[in-house]
Amino acid sequence: xxxIQFILLIVVxxxxxxxxxxxxxxxxxxxxxxTLVGLVLGDITTGxxxxxxxxxxxxxxxxxxxxxxxxAALASVVSAILVIVGHQSIGxxxxxxxxxxxxxxxxxxxxxTITVFFQHLADKFALEGNxxxxxxxxxxxxxxxxxxxxVPAAIVxxxxxTDTVNAMLASIPEVITRGLQxxxxxxxxxxxxMVINMMNAKSLMPYFFxxxxxxxxxxxxxxxxGAIGLICAYFHIRGLQRELNAAAAGSTGSxxxxxxxxxxxxx
Amino acid sequence: MEKKLSKGDLxxxxxxxxxxxxxxxFERMQAIGFCVSLIPALKKLYKDDPEEYxxxxxxxxxxxxxxxxxxxxxxGIIAAMEEKxxxxxxxxxxxxxxxxxxxxxxxxxxxxxxxxxxxRPVLAALGxxxxxxxxxxxxxxFFVAFNVIRLLTNWYGVMYGYDKGTELVNEVGGNRMRYxxxxxxxxxxxxxxxxxxxxxxxxxxxxxxxYTNSQGEQVVTTVQSLLxxxxxxxxxxxxxxxxxxxxxxxxxxxxxxxxxxALGIVGYAIGLFA
Numbered sequence: 001x002x003x004i005q006f007i008l009l010i011v012v013x014x015x016x017x018x019x020x021x022x023x024x025x026x027x028x029x030x031x032x033x034x035t036l037v038g039l040v041l042g043d044i045t046t047g048x049x050x051x052x053x054x055x056x057x058x059x060x061x062x063x064x065x066x067x068x069x070x071x072a073a074l075a076s077v078v079s080a081i082l083v084i085v086g087h088q089s090i091g092x093x094x095x096x097x098x099x100x101x102x103x104x105x106x107x108x109x110x111x112x113t114i115t116v117f118f119q120h121l122a123d124k125f126a127l128e129g130n131x132x133x134x135x136x137x138x139x140x141x142x143x144x145x146x147x148x149x150x151v152p153a154a155i156v157x158x159x160x161x162t163d164t165v166n167a168m169l170a171s172i173p174e175v176i177t178r179g180l181q182x183x184x185x186x187x188x189x190x191x192x193x194m195v196i197n198m199m200n201a202k203s204l205m206p207y208f209f210x211x212x213x214x215x216x217x218x219x220x221x222x223x224x225x226g227a228i229g230l231i232c233a234y235f236h237i238r239g240l241q242r243e244l245n246a247a248a249a250g251s252t253g254s255x256x257x258x259x260x261x262x263x264x265x266x267x
Numbered sequence: 268m269e270k271k272l273s274k275g276d277l278x279x280x281x282x283x284x285x286x287x288x289x290x291x292x293f294e295r296m297q298a299i300g301f302c303v304s305l306i307p308a309l310k311k312l313y314k315d316d317p318e319e320y321x322x323x324x325x326x327x328x329x330x331x332x333x334x335x336x337x338x339x340x341x342x343g344i345i346a347a348m349e350e351k352x353x354x355x356x357x358x359x360x361x362x363x364x365x366x367x368x369x370x371x372x373x374x375x376x377x378x379x380x381x382x383x384x385x386x387r388p389v390l391a392a393l394g395x396x397x398x399x400x401x402x403x404x405x406x407x408x409f410f411v412a413f414n415v416i417r418l419l420t421n422w423y424g425v426m427y428g429y430d431k432g433t434e435l436v437n438e439v440g441g442n443r444m445r446y447x448x449x450x451x452x453x454x455x456x457x458x459x460x461x462x463x464x465x466x467x468x469x470x471x472x473x474x475x476x477x478y479t480n481s482q483g484e485q486v487v488t489t490v491q492s493l494l495x496x497x498x499x500x501x502x503x504x505x506x507x508x509x510x511x512x513x514x515x516x517x518x519x520x521x522x523x524x525x526x527x528x529a530l531g532i533v534g535y536a537i538g539l540f541a
Contacts, residue, residue: 035406045401052398062383115292126324131306138303141290182540183531185468193510199384211460225461229454236453237446
């Protein structure tokens with residue numbers, strides 16, 4: 001690894017770490033982070049394939065309300081470094097990703113707790129009318145999140161590919177890496193389950209079964225499912241409209257439509 | 268002279284809104300981010316009134332937490348309200364606070380199923396499926412499509428929120444938001460159902476019976492071929508329901524993932540899975 005690669009790697013790691021808290025551009029998602037690590041290390045194809053594999057694993061990992069997902073940023077960056085530099089299998093990458101995601105989660109809890117200090121500092125700056133100070137508190141919290149991923153990535157990058165590390169990774173028995181690849185085929189169900197639970201719409205589950213049945217017995221692709229979904233949504237909304245209008249006509253508009261939707265963010 | 272926010276001020280709010288969660292913390296969550304997003308407006312509106320300026324900074328450091336992309340209409344509405352207040356309208360701190368607190372719940376209720384429940388998983392699954400073949404199109408489709416939609420949401424969120432001001436508060440509580448939420452959940456769940464069937468691989472090659480038929484051909488029935496003839500995709504479907512049940516019981520998703528890894532390793536070792 002050249003010095004430039006090493007520096008770029010730390011930049012990618014920091015951007016992924018910051019992305020993990022911002023959740024805007026999605027630089028922390030495996031699909032993006034692993035691809036960027038692959039690009040920097042000169043093996044973008046492995047990065048993309050590992051990214052796709054880990055993205056399936058992490059599909060349902062989301063920050064909703066105060067709840068925190070396992071950390072995709074650290075898992076993606078560090079396992080991509082180990083797989084690409086150490087010429088390891090995708091199976092080894094999956095094996096590494098899960099404990100790394102747990103470690104990353106602990107680190108981000110730590111940072112989000114430290115940032116409470118910046119919150120109180122910001123209060124002080126507000127009393128002084130010092131907007132710049134508040135902005136610095138904001139950036140401070142963000143930088144800590146970048147460092148949280150950049151430092152472990154730098155350490156791993158420094159030792160990755162050495163004989164000791166390769167020997168350690170090679171000592172993972174084949175039954176484990178093959179077994180993990182087998183699990184890789186269905187591990188995504190955890191993500192689907194998280195997404196379905198989050199939507200919390202039991203009455204809409206028939207649409208889930210409809211999608212399942214169409215997929216099982218036809219060859220419709222994902223774009224087709226999007227189109228079918230839009231049509232179903234259209235008819236569902238039409239039905240809902242009639243229902244709500246009838247209810248409003250019955251009792252003079254006492255129903256507030258949002259009451260029964262889960263305010264998950266407030267929990 | 269009437270104080271008025273310019274388009275440039277709103278653009279600054281839009282740019283800052285992309286960093287809303289930067290200093291997320293367990294005490295007041297997105298509070299600093301919300302305040303920092305509004306600073307361009309507050310600076311301009313209260314430049315002649317240092318005391319009110321300080322108070323305005325303080326009042327926007329209160330607890331704030333919602334779906335990040337849908338925080339932007341709140342920023343727009345609050346900017347419009349602060350503008351009125353700076354021009355002498357009777358808007359108390361409790362009113363501003365009430366609008367914020369009143370909107371974060373409903374907007375999260377709309378934004379979570381739309382963005383985290385539908386848009387991101389669907390685009391990510393699409394991108395990941397392509398990425399498994401090693402094609403750069405996979406990550407690009409996910410990244411570009413998600414960010415275009417996100418940036419448009421943030422941009423129109425700030426602009427529309429500012430234009431409509433408090434009018435929008437009623438709209439958020441109205442039926443239209445419910446249509447949007449349920450419509451997107453319908454789409455999301457339908458695609459999830461398809462993904463459970465198509466985007467999973469379970470192969471159980473364990474042989475149940477093997478015999479030679481009258482034409483002299485070997486007929487082998489494995490667990491998988493039996494299941495496929497009854498209902499393909501039933502195993503991942505059952506696994507999904509098991510996971511949903513465990514998650515509802517409060518089991519950490521990482522523990523479930525480790526459990527499924529154990530299942531895969533043991534299953535591979537004893538020849539149940541391949």
